[in-house]
Amino acid sequence: MKKRASKPEEGAVRGRAAGIEQYNSNVDRRTTQTGPLAFSAFVAVVAFLVVLGIGALVAGGFTVWGLAAAFLVAWVATMAVHIAMEWEKVVVFRLGKFSRVKGPGLYLTIPFIEQTALRADQRIMVTGFGAEETLTSDLVPINVDAVLFWMVWDAKKACLEVENYYNSVSLAAQTALRDAIGRASVSEVAIRRNQLDQELQEVIEERTSVWGITVLSVEIRDIVIPADLQEVMSAEAQAEREKNARMVLAEVEKDISAMLVDAANVYEENELAVRLRTMHLLYESVKGSGGTVVIPSAYSEGFSDATLDRALDSLKSGK
Template sequence: MKKRIEKSFRDADQKASPIEKYNSNVDRRTSQNGPLVFSAFVAVAVFLLVMAAGFALVGDFTVGGLAVAFLVAWAATMSVHIAMQWEKIVVFRFGRFSRVKGPGLYFTIPFIEQTALKADQRIMVTGFGAEETLTSDLVPINVDAVLFWMVWDAKKACLEVENYYNSVSLAAQTALRDAIGRASVSEVAIRRNQLDQELQEVIEERTSVWGITVLSVEIRDIVIPQGLQEVMSAEAQAEREKNARMVLAEVEKDISAMLVDAANVYEENELAVRLRTMHLLYESVKGSGGTVVIPSAYSEGFSDAALDKAIDGLKSGK
């Protein structure tokens, strides 16, 4: 039977998500070491004082004196307490709220007043997630997030909710699932910062009545199914190729328009064609550093008569 129980605990630990393991391994008992040591010191000190007083009065240690010392020491530990710097203590009297004490030394009346809650007012870190949650386009994704929050009103944290730590965790998980269900998978992946802000506002609205304020929410990881990752990558590549082709087509359109304008200029002015021919030949000779054989049909453009005609044409503005 014992082996079966141990095996079930191991299986549950293996199936637990990293967030659940993190939350289960958090040690929240560190603030109790100081108060426990102080209570032990008070009990021992009061016990010794009562025993010394009994010995001074009776002149001997008796069983009755020992019992009285024990009862007084027990009552002292129930009356004198300390709260750590980060703690707020909610005290009830006859089952009704009495006051909030701490940090430091505080007193209670035994059997009449009780400590209902020790609220830790440090910044708390709660990991939460949404596993296999469907987006608005019906894609199951896994999202892990971290919530930073703190208790600012210990009275409300005690009176308004049964277990404020678990309630905050469940409220954050529910808000995350709702936010994922309203967005598509691409929006969840791209709008991470906006999702953080939306979650913070929603969780803050739910937890403020419990005396809890939300400092920030941070999405740590978004896991999309492997098959969908390949499809989204192919879609992104196709979109980039489409944009590249559109830019190339726009450039070719501009170039063709400029070529048409140049052709119209050359058609109206034969001299411009010859000047362009001469320029091309000059660039060829300059680039090659050698000589170029010019066909006889083009050599006329370099004759003196042709040059004089070109000069006259430029002067006349033709």
């Protein structure tokens, strides 16, 4: 029996979905139609006034037939004269078949014979998508949010090959993200972000290129790991760091031990070397503490210049 998510969890999921969708480009693009609609209205008004004026001149005044003809011409003019914005490509059909791609700027269509099938926005589009509670290869459920940057490069394919290219791109991106997560472990997903971005871009590009769409980049925004697993991974990382520190310390101690063995061999073979080392240590201790050491007179003879010179000569000669 499937466990139903609690209300806080459902609210968190809805909040994450809303956060992702805020990056989506406006699919309707209603603001981009202001210019074409205003132009169509202008054409209709001009055509209406021209035909109405001509009818009035011919008939000697305004008549019902003149008004009807003016309305008809204005209607036909709005169906024949169009403009496309700088970033738009317009797909025109003639009697249900593909005819041509027009835009940007002014273009004409034959009323009742030709119609606009698609206005493709060729600016860079942004689609936010994610994978909720998706299992990795080591069976860990994680949430991943990503952003897709893409654009339509072939308006004809975008019109003929897919019913709704915007929704299709979003679904293809979600599927590719889930597949990529399922093939990687949770640690690989967290560490290999750049590689995962590149992999997703290639997969989505392969799926959408037949629709006349090119993928510019894919960027993973956030990776959410369960809280209990975060503690386990943190402890594991801490243990790994301690292990590395102990290994480094062991290597250093090994090197120090080897140097001490070499020094012991030298001291064993040469008694004068031991005496020099003893005097050096004594000197360093006095120098560091700033104190005074009182030693027997017999031992102090070892600090005389003659004794030190003989010790140094013996070390140089190897005796």
